[in-house]
Amino acid sequence: MRQLIFISALAILIGPRLLAQEIPTRAADSSEDVAALRQRVYELEQRIAVLEQQLRMLLSTQAAPPPAQAEAQPPAPPAAPPSPPSPEEATQTTAGQAPTYGGALSSAKALNPDIGIVGDFIAKAGRNSEQPGPSMEMHEAEAALQAIVDPYARGDFFIAFGEEGVELEEGYITFTALPGLVTRAGKMRSSFGKVNLLHNHALPWVDRPLVINNLLGGEEGIADAGISVAGIIPAPKGLFLEATGQVFRGDSGEDEAPVFRASRNSDVSAVAHLRSYADLTESTNFDLGFSYARGHNELGSVFVTNLYGLDGTLRWKPLRRSIYNSFTFRTELIWSQRRELPALQRAFGFYASADYQLARRWFLGGRYDWSERSREADVTDRGGSLLLTFWPSEYSQIRGQYRITDYDRSITANEFFLQLLFSLGAHGAHPF
Amino acid sequence: MKRMPFSLRTIIAIGVISSLGVIFPPQAEARKLSVVCTTADLAALAREVGGDRVDVQPIAKGYQDPHFVEAKPSFLLMIRRADVVVTVGLQLEIGWLPPLVTQSGNPKVQPGASGYLDASQFAEILDIPTGPVTRAMGDVHPLGNPHYWLDPANGRRIAKGIADKLGQLDPTNAGYFAERFKDFDQRLKAAEQKWDAAMKPYRGRKVVTYHNSLPNFARRFGLNVIGYVEPRPGIPPSPRHTIALIGLMKRENCRIIMVEPYFDLKTPNAVARETGAKVVQYLPSVGGEKGVDDYLKLFDYNLDLLIKAFAASQ
Numbered sequence: 001m002r003q004l005i006f007i008s009a010l011a012i013l014i015g016p017r018l019l020a021q022e023i024p025t026r027a028a029d030s031s032e033d034v035a036a037l038r039q040r041v042y043e044l045e046q047r048i049a050v051l052e053q054q055l056r057m058l059l060s061t062q063a064a065p066p067p068a069q070a071e072a073q074p075p076a077p078p079a080a081p082p083s084p085p086s087p088e089e090a091t092q093t094t095a096g097q098a099p100t101y102g103g104a105l106s107s108a109k110a111l112n113p114d115i116g117i118v119g120d121f122i123a124k125a126g127r128n129s130e131q132p133g134p135s136m137e138m139h140e141a142e143a144a145l146q147a148i149v150d151p152y153a154r155g156d157f158f159i160a161f162g163e164e165g166v167e168l169e170e171g172y173i174t175f176t177a178l179p180g181l182v183t184r185a186g187k188m189r190s191s192f193g194k195v196n197l198l199h200n201h202a203l204p205w206v207d208r209p210l211v212i213n214n215l216l217g218g219e220e221g222i223a224d225a226g227i228s229v230a231g232i233i234p235a236p237k238g239l240f241l242e243a244t245g246q247v248f249r250g251d252s253g254e255d256e257a258p259v260f261r262a263s264r265n266s267d268v269s270a271v272a273h274l275r276s277y278a279d280l281t282e283s284t285n286f287d288l289g290f291s292y293a294r295g296h297n298e299l300g301s302v303f304v305t306n307l308y309g310l311d312g313t314l315r316w317k318p319l320r321r322s323i324y325n326s327f328t329f330r331t332e333l334i335w336s337q338r339r340e341l342p343a344l345q346r347a348f349g350f351y352a353s354a355d356y357q358l359a360r361r362w363f364l365g366g367r368y369d370w371s372e373r374s375r376e377a378d379v380t381d382r383g384g385s386l387l388l389t390f391w392p393s394e395y396s397q398i399r400g401q402y403r404i405t406d407y408d409r410s411i412t413a414n415e416f417f418l419q420l421l422f423s424l425g426a427h428g429a430h431p432f
Numbered sequence: 433m434k435r436m437p438f439s440l441r442t443i444i445a446i447g448v449i450s451s452l453g454v455i456f457p458p459q460a461e462a463r464k465l466s467v468v469c470t471t472a473d474l475a476a477l478a479r480e481v482g483g484d485r486v487d488v489q490p491i492a493k494g495y496q497d498p499h500f501v502e503a504k505p506s507f508l509l510m511i512r513r514a515d516v517v518v519t520v521g522l523q524l525e526i527g528w529l530p531p532l533v534t535q536s537g538n539p540k541v542q543p544g545a546s547g548y549l550d551a552s553q554f555a556e557i558l559d560i561p562t563g564p565v566t567r568a569m570g571d572v573h574p575l576g577n578p579h580y581w582l583d584p585a586n587g588r589r590i591a592k593g594i595a596d597k598l599g600q601l602d603p604t605n606a607g608y609f610a611e612r613f614k615d616f617d618q619r620l621k622a623a624e625q626k627w628d629a630a631m632k633p634y635r636g637r638k639v640v641t642y643h644n645s646l647p648n649f650a651r652r653f654g655l656n657v658i659g660y661v662e663p664r665p666g667i668p669p670s671p672r673h674t675i676a677l678i679g680l681m682k683r684e685n686c687r688i689i690m691v692e693p694y695f696d697l698k699t700p701n702a703v704a705r706e707t708g709a710k711v712v713q714y715l716p717s718v719g720g721e722k723g724v725d726d727y728l729k730l731f732d733y734n735l736d737l738l739i740k741a742f743a744a745s746q
Contacts, residue, residue: 151544154534177539232512232537240505277505282493285504319496320694360668360696393667395567 113147113155114426118201126415130407138163140200146426152177158199169199170223184228189221190252191228191244191273192291193309193332196221204328204355204365204389206401206417210381211349211371215307215336217253222260222271222293224248240277246270250295257375260295260305269295287313297338305374308335326357336374347372355387363389369405382406396422465602467594468514468541470525471498472719473581474551474590476727478518480616481595485605494719497694499571499666503528511536514547515601518594521552524578546601552578554593555586558647571666579716582649584624587727591616623728627653627735634742638686640677640709642695645716653735658684661691661699669699681707687745688738692716710741 120140124133145157158170172186189197195212200219208219216222226248233241250262250269260269271293279285291309296302310333317326331352338345349371357363365387373379383405391397399419406412465486469475475490482488491507492498498520511517511532519525533541533548540547557576565574580586595613599606635654642661650657659680663673680686687709689700693716700711714734715724724733 148543151542174534176534176537176542178537179539180537182535182537230535230537232509238506240509242505275505279504279506285506287505315502317502319493322502323497323500323694324696393567394571 111147113145113157116144116146116423116425118142118144118199118421118423120201121420122206123418124415126413128405128413128415130405130411130413142169142199142201144426149173172228180231182228182230184230185226187223187225188228189223190226190246190248190271190293191230192216192222192271192293192307193273193289193311193334194313194330195332196223201421201423204330204353204363205367205385205387206399206419207385207403209332209351209353209367209371210369210383210405211332211334211351214371214373214381215259215334215347215349217257217259220252220254222248222252222269224250224252224260224269226268235276238278240275242275242277244271244273244275246272248295252295258298259307259374260293261298262296263301267296267301269293283318284314284316287311287315297340299340303339305339306337308337309333324357324360327355329354338374340375345374345377347374347377361391363387363391365389379408381408395424396420465515465598466513467516467518467598468510469518470501470520470529471581472717473587473727473730474518474520474594476718476725476730477581477587477591478594478598480727481591481609481612482598483608483612485602485608486598490719492717494715494717494724495693495721497692498524498717499527501525501528503532507532508536511541512538514538514541516547516549516597517541518549518551518597520578520581521550522557522573522575522578522580524573549594549597551590551593552576552580554589555580556583556589556648558651559644570662570664573665577644577647579645580648582646582716583652584620584627584731585652586648588617588620619728623731627731630735630739634739637688637742638684639688639690640681640686640703642689642691642700645692646690649734653738655738658686661689661695661703674699674703678703678706681709688712688741690714690738693720710745712737712741714738 118141119138120142121137122139123136125135139162141161143157143159143161145159146155148154153173153175155173156170157168160167160169168187170186170188172184172188175183189199191197193216195203195208196216212218212221226246228244228246230242230244233243235241248260248269248271250260250267251258252269253259262268271291273289273291275287275289277285277287289309289311291307291311293305293307293309295305297305312329312331314329315326316328329352331350333350334348336345336347336349338347349369351367351369351371353365353367355363355365365385367383367385367387369381369383369385371381373381383403385401385403387399387401389397389399397420399417399421401417401419403415403417404412405415465482467475467478467482467486467488469478469488469490471492472490472494475488478486478488489510491510492501514536517533519529533543538547539545542548552575557580559573559577561572561574561576565572581590591613595609598609602609631653636656637654638656638658639650640659640661641650641657644657644660644662644665646655646657649655659677661669661674661677663670681703686707689704689709689711691697691700691711691713693713697711697713703709704711714737715721715730718724718727718730720730721733724730
């Protein structure tokens with residue numbers, strides 16, 4: 001079968017040339033033409049020699065896998081011909097020499113989605129009577145399945161396996177063929193602020209900040225089934241502006257204390273985000289975002305919760321030393337207005353965090369938390385954390401976090417967390 | 433509360449956002465082709481064939497590790513307006529390019545579309561793993577070594593591939609691009625003769641490199657890479673491996689350590705002290721130093737460094 005392909009490739013390669021060359025020969029018989037033809041014939045001879053050699057090799061190593069052949073093959077015919085080959089010729093050449101060139105992997109698995117799993121193991125020491133947690137847990141195994149659906153869209157699934165259950169963390173289709181707009185549909189983490197978008201394993205901490213737990217639904221966050229449209233807004237040079245609008249069913253947050261809850265089908269929630277970004281230098285950049293979310297809470301359709309957010313991120317990463325040193329400062333301020341009986345609960349909270357990369361594999365971090373509670377706006381929780389992270393390789397990390405939390409200015413919890421993150425398979429890129 | 437139905441509001445919001453895309457279409461027509469290249473080397477080759485009839489922008493700087501580029505929104509703006517995105521491929525950019533392309537909202541440059549050009553399809557690829565691949569080997573590239581541009585023969589093939597692609601997207605200038613390629617090809621051929629002559633006395637010399645970035649370069653110029661400073665690709669040097677490397681270099685009488693500008697020099701310098709070798713900070717990419725601003729100068733610079741180092745360690 002293979003020989004047949006090669007012989008036919010040979011025929012395709014030579015056939016049209018011979019026909020094409022007859023005409024000029026008859027038309028003009030000048031010595032230049034003869035020289036050009038000689039050159040042509042010489043090139044063709046060379047090519048035939050290469051093809052013959054490939055054929056011989058194929059016959060002798062019929063069973064060998066393609067990569068082995070690639071190594072055994074002679075280097076490409078040296079010194080390209082004096083006249084640049086025509087495009088069709090070029091395609092034929094690459095087709096004929098396919099085993100040597102290109103990194104395409106011809107295997108039956110080629111169309112499977114990229115599969116990756118990230119394991120997240122957390123051990124904990126210390127007392128916390130307010131928010132107790134297990135001493136050790138396999139917090140999550142997040143499976144990512146990602147692929148291009150068709151020429152018009154790509155699909156991404158993130159499935160979180162806990163010790164007790166499975167949850168679709170995200171699963172959406174992104175329409176890539178719509179010019180100018182990035183449109184998504186499915187279940188997704190909403191674009192409210194920065195931390196809400198991050199999966200657990202991509203966080204710079206073991207836990208999520210208090211303000212996220214108190215006002216934004218904690219680990220669940222604002223994540224829901226819906227539609228998202230994002231577009232880049234034309235801006236002066238050097239400035240990046242992006243607007244995102246999202247509409248969701250209206251169910252977000254943990255079941256016991258949801259952020260939004262739809263009692264009727266019309267109780268949809270909406271999230272809007274405006275992101276501005278500028279490169280200050282080639283190593284330093286600043287990111288500023290405004291977020292707004294609106295939805296109905298569990299008290300009923302007429303009870304609306306409004307959330308406002310402001311996020312800022314300053315990053316420094318010197319390009320020449322980019323794998324050794326970096327610094328990130330991030331902060332988010334969130335205001336919650338929750339309609340309840342008898343009155344509106346107005347709560348505010350924020351976190352500020354900094355990470356410094358000491359060496360290629362070592363990161364030192366700290367975070368300060370301050371937040372009121374969305375349901376008890378007069379209660380304030382505060383906290384501070386110190387972190388040290390070590391990356392044995394790109395695919396695993398070990399993180400220690402010491403956290404002091406002061407709940408309602410009365411209950412103090414001192415805790416130490418140890419987290420192991422390890423990733424298998426395709427390494428999907430994180431949002432920047 | 434006085435208000436319009438909520439769903440109506442959201443529809444208006446979405447409508448406003450979508451209309452932005454219509455009012456300000458992402459690109460105007462009848463202008464130069466915009467070519468965005470993931471590395472400075474591809475950009476240099478694109479400039480060779482595109483001349484002043486295309487607008488070429490690189491993403492990664494020449495002195496930056498191309499494995500670890502941040503997916504900054506400013507790159508998003510470049511890709512959004514691009515007619516072609518030229519990539520190194522072989523998963524070199526897997527950590528940062530896919531989200532940029534997906535979020536660009538530019539259908540022309542999505543993988544598979546006419547404006548997405550993976551340059552590895554033109555090049556001769558080395559180090560394609562034949563056995564099972566696991567991450568126990570470190571950060572291996574299962575599709576082969578992505579540092580293939582450091583062989584002038586591959587540079588020529590990539591330039592040809594880019595010229596063909598530009599001609600296909602801009603047929604009125606196809607002749608110009610073909611002409612530019614021809615010129616580049618000739619200059620490259622002349623330079624290759626010069627390089628070969630200069631390297632002739634040093635063919636077969638043993639070198640150690642920091643990362644496995646040089647298989648194509650080493651094969652083309654007859655260097656014998658006997659070891660790496662990294663114990664495994666992507667894993668920083670360990671004491672045990674460093675001691676083994678020092679032993680190996682002494683046994684093999686290897687006097688050159690080649691290091692990319694973005695790697696730490698501490699371990700290479702320590703090894704050099706122990707073995708009497710010389711550390712050569714070569715450039716893996718165009719633009720790594722001032723003045724090294726095109727593809728030919730990249731080889732001029734590196735070969736000059738090497739020849740000096742070989743001559744000094746005679």
